């Protein structure tokens with residue numbers, strides 16, 4: 421790793437976070453056998469943080485394992501220096517690791533229902549929660565290192581490793597980079613803050629390969645993902661006057677359930693329609709319910725909207741799980757969304773496009 425001689429312009433942990441960093445660090449550094457977990461249908465932030473922390477804890481002499489409520493996504497397996505770091509939650513090895521664990525680290529969620537079947541496996545273990553979501557109604561206890569201002573949980577993991585002085589292995593650096601890359605939508609959402617860019621810049625200066633990682637994450641889609649996208653786009657409905665658009669994930673594609681990693685990002689398509697303030701994606705779950713994803717341009721607080729349906733998340737990106745098949749819930753959710761757009765100041769709002777007129781003109785050239 422390059423030596424850090426020029427500190428000017430580099431990322432620094434915000435002052436208000438330093439105490440929480442210290443408390444979390446104390447717990448993590450004392451651990452030898454940690455269980456690292458994240459939310460159902462792990463994303464790049466959740467697993468990027470897991471790999472980053474696991475590599476760092478192993479370099480410090482620990483033997484942490486990754487145990488998730490749903491499968492570790494194939495898309496992100498390339499981040500793992502050793503496949504054996506991940507234990508399947510229903511395996512004897514995972515049960516044994518949990519029985520022997522001295523710490524549980526919950527990443528990228530702080531809510532009990534979001535860790536699914538891992539909850540009973542870690543409930544007797546001392547816990548650290550590291551998360552950047554708004555707190556919800558069923559918080560996981562223990563040491564809390566949470567900041568909704570962080571661009572990704574990866575930013576908070578960066579704070580921890582930074583405060584400990586490393587070691588900065590390739591796996592730790594790549595994991596944090598992928599966490600921030602994916603949670604900021606490739607540095608294009610409003611959470612692509614100066615901190616997100618500074619951390620990315622520091623990681624690149626230290627040897628992270630942005631082109632290579634971007635290609636691994638976004639440039640190697642299996643054919644089935646594009647076939648799923650094609651079928652999902654066929655379901656697109658746009659209510660231009662209300663500023664709402666929605667899609668349904670086809671629940672069967674050649675007889676198999678679509679993978680969470682293939683569904684990831686689909687909700688951006690209804691949101692991307694001109695004049696649309698809120699994009700919705702409906703997906704049937706295995707137990708016959710519906711997962712709803714909400715994406716907003718920012719005019720509508722979709723965290724508040726998702727809460728109407730027992731969910732939550734961020735102001736611009738949230739989700740909810742409801743009972744009933746998509747066909748039965750769509751009209752009610754769309755109607756609530758229309759009302760939320762109206763309440764937020766009518767439609768179309770001045771924010772109806774991501775681009776300013778100048779940006780749009782520049783792009784159209």
Ligand SMILES: [Mn+2]
Nearest residue numbers: 465528573603
């Ligand atoms: Mn996240």
